[in-house]
Amino acid sequence: MKMNKYMQIALEEALKSGEDIPVGAVIVRDDQILARAHNTREKDNDITSHAEIIAIREVEKLLNNWRLDGCELYVTLEPCPMCGWAILQSRISKVYFGSYDTNYGAFYSKFDLRKLSNTKIQVYGGIMENECDTVLKNFFSKIR
Numbered sequence: 504m505k506m507n508k509y510m511q512i513a514l515e516e517a518l519k520s521g522e523d524i525p526v527g528a529v530i531v532r533d534d535q536i537l538a539r540a541h542n543t544r545e546k547d548n549d550i551t552s553h554a555e556i557i558a559i560r561e562v563e564k565l566l567n568n569w570r571l572d573g574c575e576l577y578v579t580l581e582p583c584p585m586c587g588w589a590i591l592q593s594r595i596s597k598v599y600f601g602s603y604d605t606n607y608g609a610f611y612s613k614f615d616l617r618k619l620s621n622t623k624i625q626v627y628g629g630i631m632e633n634e635c636d637t638v639l640k641n642f643f644s645k646i647r
Contacts, residue, residue: 505534506599509577510631513601516541516554517579517638525642528554528578530562530571530595537562537574554578555586559593571595579635581608581628587616591624598626601635 509529516527516539523542530538538561543552555578563569575597582590582600587609590598603612610616610626617624 506577506627506630509536509575510579510599510601510635512536512539513554513577513579514631514634514638517635520554521546523552524580525638526554526578526580528558528576530558530574530576532571532574537565551585553583553586555582556589559589559595563593569593575599577630579638580604581610581612583607584609584616591616591620591622596624598624599630600626600628601631602639603628603632 509531513527513529516529517525520526520541522545526542528540529536538558540554540557540561542554543557544550555576562571562574571593574595576590576595577599579601581602581604584607598610605612607613611628
């Protein structure tokens with residue numbers, strides 16, 4: 504299943520997050536990976552260094568265009584409001600996420616940014632949810 508293939512890659516990215524909350528993201532178009540990223544907020548001392556934002560920036564450079572029509576984002580955690588709005592503005596076509604974020608989730612869990620925008624984006628949650636949840640739970644059990 505294509506979704507699981509790319510989510511597995513996003514999970515591998517999440518494990519590279521070091522001291523950061525382990526979130527990984529992959530952007531795909533036409534079954535080709537254009538970018539992969541993980542959280543580097545602590546490492547970069549940059550609040551915007553979320554996996555989704557980093558991946559979007561990489562694809563913008565690659566395509567020399569901020570419009571990411573036809574791209575799909577796979578991310579291990581439901582995007583926060585900052586990332587969610589960047590995703591909507593970038594015109595990514597589909598988002599697949601693993602874990603639901605009951606504190607900050609911007610597409611289902613806390614609220615839905617799509618209601619504030621004229622968008623046709625498709626969002627699917629719970630992709631490999633157990634695996635994504637486990638990575639997060641392991642991280643938080645180590646730091647608490």
